[in-house]
Amino acid sequence: MIDKIPFNKPYFAGKEVQNIVNAAYYGHLSGNGAFTKMCHYFFEDRWGYEKTYLTTSCTDAFEMAALLMDLKEGDEVIMPSFTFVSTTSPFILRGAKIVFADSLPNHPNMDMDKVEALITDKTKVLLVMHYGGVAVDMDKAVALAKKHNLILMEDVAHAIDAYYKGKPLGTFGDFAAFSFHETKNVSSGEGGLLAVNNKNYIDKADIIWDKGTNRAAFERGEVDQYEWVGTGASYMPSDMIAGMLYAQLENIEEIQKKRIKIWERYYENLKVLEEKGLAKVPHLPDYATNNGHLFYLLLKDKKQRDSLIKFMDKNHIMTVFHYLPLHNSPYYKDKHDGRPLPNAQRFADTIIRLPFFYELPLMVVDMISDKIKDFFK
Numbered sequence: 613m614i615d616k617i618p619f620n621k622p623y624f625a626g627k628e629v630q631n632i633v634n635a636a637y638y639g640h641l642s643g644n645g646a647f648t649k650m651c652h653y654f655f656e657d658r659w660g661y662e663k664t665y666l667t668t669s670c671t672d673a674f675e676m677a678a679l680l681m682d683l684k685e686g687d688e689v690i691m692p693s694f695t696f697v698s699t700t701s702p703f704i705l706r707g708a709k710i711v712f713a714d715s716l717p718n719h720p721n722m723d724m725d726k727v728e729a730l731i732t733d734k735t736k737v738l739l740v741m742h743y744g745g746v747a748v749d750m751d752k753a754v755a756l757a758k759k760h761n762l763i764l765m766e767d768v769a770h771a772i773d774a775y776y777k778g779k780p781l782g783t784f785g786d787f788a789a790f791s792f793h794e795t796k797n798v799s800s801g802e803g804g805l806l807a808v809n810n811k812n813y814i815d816k817a818d819i820i821w822d823k824g825t826n827r828a829a830f831e832r833g834e835v836d837q838y839e840w841v842g843t844g845a846s847y848m849p850s851d852m853i854a855g856m857l858y859a860q861l862e863n864i865e866e867i868q869k870k871r872i873k874i875w876e877r878y879y880e881n882l883k884v885l886e887e888k889g890l891a892k893v894p895h896l897p898d899y900a901t902n903n904g905h906l907f908y909l910l911l912k913d914k915k916q917r918d919s920l921i922k923f924m925d926k927n928h929i930m931t932v933f934h935y936l937p938l939h940n941s942p943y944y945k946d947k948h949d950g951r952p953l954p955n956a957q958r959f960a961d962t963i964i965r966l967p968f969f970y971e972l973p974l975m976v977v978d979m980i981s982d983k984i985k986d987f988f989k
């Protein structure tokens with residue numbers, strides 16, 4: 613019997629279960645316990661985010677940000693079409709209108725040169741997503757946000773430990789949302805984190821994160837009782853989840869080293885396909901780094917891509933394609949303004965993502981690469 617090579621496999625650093633047990637043993641099972649604070653400190657100290665909040669998912673980090681922005685019915689949010697639905701849905705829940713932007717010709721990231729034409733007097737937010745941990749052109753994003761007085765937010769679900777001209781992704785925007793879903797480099801099963809870099813939002817973020825109370829101010833000794841002071845929600849995970857996450861964060865260097873090795877091996881093996889004009893390997897701009905989040909190929913067209921997925925499946929290797937562009941989704945199709953977004957559509961049609969996880973042996977990367985080359989023979 614041959615087992616399939618999976619697309620993803622959750623990684624365990626070793627101390628996860630011990631941390632979960634410890635969180636329980638300390639008797640602080642609810643949110644914002646010792647492990648939560650250690651996770652916050654890790655992000656703030658290592659990468660320089662101003663203030664961080666663990667959340668139960670990246671989607672929830674977006675919801676929290678959308679609440680903080682105080683969006684009104686009809687406010688417009690510009691974001692890429694080629695992204696995951698979590699980037700979008702929290703803003704729709706607040707009544708915002710989504711204006712989708714196209715991808716670059718040579719990378720799924722948003723084409724920043726096409727964004728200014730989409731800005732109207734209703735535009736309130738510019739949201740960028742760093743696909744595969746590869747930086748969007750942040751000089752352009754920051755300049756546009758400043759010029760038009762927009763809130764800048766970064767979807768860094770793929771982009772932990774990734775940089776633009778040496779500066780960590782997620783430090784450019786007023787807000788940034790991380791994911792610790794099991795498919796991400798660092799995981800707690802489900803989980804997320806909201807980084808708030810703009811100090812003006814921090815007091816309100818403390819309140820929203822904790823169900824609309826001023827408990828944070830109470831814990832700092834600034835008020836003598838904690839009360840209901842605003843609207844909020846329950847976005848904090850249990851400290852056991854934070855314990856699991858912390859075990860992974862402590863191993864971040866190991867994780868990144870290994871994942872980058874896997875990425876480079878795929879790249880070395882498969883770049884010959886690009887040289888021969890058969891398929892394209894990922895493009896990495898000078899200003900970006902590679903954080904080993906995912907590896908993909910771009911095929912000639914949808915038919916060829918679909919048949920490669922089938923071929924790999926027959927050879928017991930699981931591959932996937934996504935995203936499907938959001939402007940064409942059943943939910944948004946009729947709400948979109950009708951502009952074609954040809955690059956986003958082309959990436960959706962031609963992309964294939966290859967198995968990628970910490971424990972994937974380089975020998976298996978070679979085997980997968982050989983199978984792909986067989987397909988083109």
Ligand SMILES: *Cc1c(COP(=O)(O)O)cnc(C)c1O
Nearest residue numbers: 669670671696698769791792793
């Ligand atoms: C995974 C992912 C999300 C959502 O993450 P959850 O933690 O599952 O809510 C959002 N955006 C992108 C780009 C993602 O890949």
